[in-house]
Amino acid sequence: MRDPRVAEMAKVLVDYSTRIKKGDRVLIAAAGFEAAPLVKELYALCLQRGAEYVEYSFSVPEIDRQLYNLASKKQLEVFPQHKLDFYKTLTAYIGISAGENSMVNATSNQKAMVAYSKLTRPLVDQRVKHTKWVVTRYPTQGSAQEARMSLDEYEDYLFGACNIDWSVESKKMEKLKKLMDKTDKVRLKGPDTDLTFSIKGIQGIKCDGRYNIPDGEVFTAPVRDSVQGHITYNCPTIYQGKEFNNIRLEFKDGKIIKATAGEMTKALNEILDTDEGARYVGEFAVGVNPNIRVPMRNILFDEKISGSIHFTPGQAYDEADNGNRSAVHWDMVRLMNDGEIWFDDRLIQKQGLFVLSELEALNPEK
Numbered sequence: 514m515r516d517p518r519v520a521e522m523a524k525v526l527v528d529y530s531t532r533i534k535k536g537d538r539v540l541i542a543a544a545g546f547e548a549a550p551l552v553k554e555l556y557a558l559c560l561q562r563g564a565e566y567v568e569y570s571f572s573v574p575e576i577d578r579q580l581y582n583l584a585s586k587k588q589l590e591v592f593p594q595h596k597l598d599f600y601k602t603l604t605a606y607i608g609i610s611a612g613e614n615s616m617v618n619a620t621s622n623q624k625a626m627v628a629y630s631k632l633t634r635p636l637v638d639q640r641v642k643h644t645k646w647v648v649t650r651y652p653t654q655g656s657a658q659e660a661r662m663s664l665d666e667y668e669d670y671l672f673g674a675c676n677i678d679w680s681v682e683s684k685k686m687e688k689l690k691k692l693m694d695k696t697d698k699v700r701l702k703g704p705d706t707d708l709t710f711s712i713k714g715i716q717g718i719k720c721d722g723r724y725n726i727p728d729g730e731v732f733t734a735p736v737r738d739s740v741q742g743h744i745t746y747n748c749p750t751i752y753q754g755k756e757f758n759n760i761r762l763e764f765k766d767g768k769i770i771k772a773t774a775g776e777m778t779k780a781l782n783e784i785l786d787t788d789e790g791a792r793y794v795g796e797f798a799v800g801v802n803p804n805i806r807v808p809m810r811n812i813l814f815d816e817k818i819s820g821s822i823h824f825t826p827g828q829a830y831d832e833a834d835n836g837n838r839s840a841v842h843w844d845m846v847r848l849m850n851d852g853e854i855w856f857d858d859r860l861i862q863k864q865g866l867f868v869l870s871e872l873e874a875l876n877p878e879k
Contacts, residue, residue: 516550518672522649522726523554527562529679530647530723531605535563537645538604544572545611548651555607564605574617581618581625589628593636600639608648613655615810618754623780626753627787631840642831649675649726650813660809671727673804674814679722682729685874686719686801689731692872693717696856699735699797701822703852705745705761708824710735712797718832720798720817729802729817734835735794738767744824748808748815748846755780756810760845762826768792769826785826790839795829798822799854799862800846803877808846816844819877820865822854823847 527533539559543552552569559567580589600606618626640646650656650671657667697713712733722728746760760781763771769792774781785791802817809815816823827841850865861869866876 516668518668518676519550520554521676522672523551523558525676525679525722525726526607526647526649527555527558530726531607531645533559533562533564533605533645535565536604537562537564538566538602539564539568539607540600540603540605541567541569541607541609542572543569543609543611543651544574545609545613545651545653546571546573547613547653548609548611551609551651559605574612574614578618578621580629581621584625589625590632592632596636597639600636601643603640603644606640606644606646608646609651610648610813611651611653611656613653615656615659615751616754616756621754623753623783627840634840647724647726648813650811656809656811660811662809670804670809671814674727674729674802674817677804679728682801682803683719683721686721686729686731688871689799689801689875690717690719692856692861692869693731693733698855698857700855700858701744701824701847701849701852702855703745703847703849706743706847706852708740708742708744708764710741710767710794710797711739712736715833715835718830725813725817727802727805727814727817729805729819730798730800730823732796732798732830732833734829734833734837735767735797737793737835737837740764740767740794744847746845746847747851748818748821748848749810750812750815750843750845751810752784752843757781762845764794767794784841784843787841788839790837791827791841791843793826793837793839794824795827795835795837795839795842796823796825796833796844798825798844801875803875806877808848812844812846815846818846818848819875820850820862821846821848 701708800821827839854862
């Protein structure tokens with residue numbers, strides 16, 4: 514039976530996020546065959562909106578992992594130039610993840626994964642800098658299990674977080690963005706967390722459904738060398754196929770000087786040693802999606818949790834650039850329901866709820 518929420522989601526992606534119009538050249542790239550119902554809706558809608566060329570592709574993570582485990586050093590050095598040539602013809606890109614197992618690369622060769630990520634960075638740069646792009650998730654049994662939900666519950670949660678009026682949410686976010694633009698000093702306080710940094714001169718960016726669905730955050734970046742103190746993340750995070758919990762980072766002059774994560778401490782530090790920029794932070798963001806309330810072990814959702822922040826080791830975004838460069842961009846999430854956010858010695862959020870009258874519209878309905 515056709516789920517009308519899938520068609521509604523396709524309209525959000527095509528009409529709002531990527532704004533497909535006559536003459537566009539579109540790639541719909543799905544990781545996992547489970548996304549076929551959404552791909553079908555997207556393909557039809559792009560054609561109806563007048564795109565002159567629409568291509569779709571499916572990849573299989575269980576097959577992709579063979580590259581990291583079986584490829585020789587020489588094979589890992591072959592750049593897929595044909596993909597880059599094709600990407601240069603695109604005006605829009607819609608990416609869908611529908612994987613059944615986020616741990617598929619848990620035992621894959623990490624050095625090979627890092628090397629291939631560096632090699633193929635130009636593909637990411639091309640689509641991010643030169644296309645109208647959006648990435649999203651499609652519900653699967655595997656992702657529902659990771660979220661500790663039934664598939665029905667997970668579908669309700671996912672579509673509830675995605676199929677909202679993003680133009681309305683964008684207006685709400687504007688006030689937080691303007692406050693960020695005026696702020697110098699930020700302080701995050703909570704159990705085993707006391708972190709200070711400056712965001713002066715680095716603009717705030719609204720994430721209001723243009724590039725991610727679900728969306729719902731306002732981000733900037735810390736002045737690269739300004740971060741001082743420590744933070745303990747209370748949200749699980751999966752990176753390179755491995756799950757990390759209770760990550761604790763200590764900073765001095767912007768650099769992570771100590772990083773622990775229990776039994777995953779060694780793996781954590783190996784990632785942070787990928788390059789120099791991996792031990793500096795490229796993003797600070799406040800999550801504001803009103804319909805995302807609990808961690809799901811899926812960063813596209815978890816970084817948008819209402820009442821959360823993420824503080825991200827690695828690459829900075831061009832839109833809010835503090836100069837940090839890295840092959841790593843690791844969104845680590847902290848729920849602030851036990852903490853406080855201060856801007857220039859002014860309390861703006863306490864226990865996950867905004868306390869300033871101009872920001873109260875961002876608080877979710879009870």
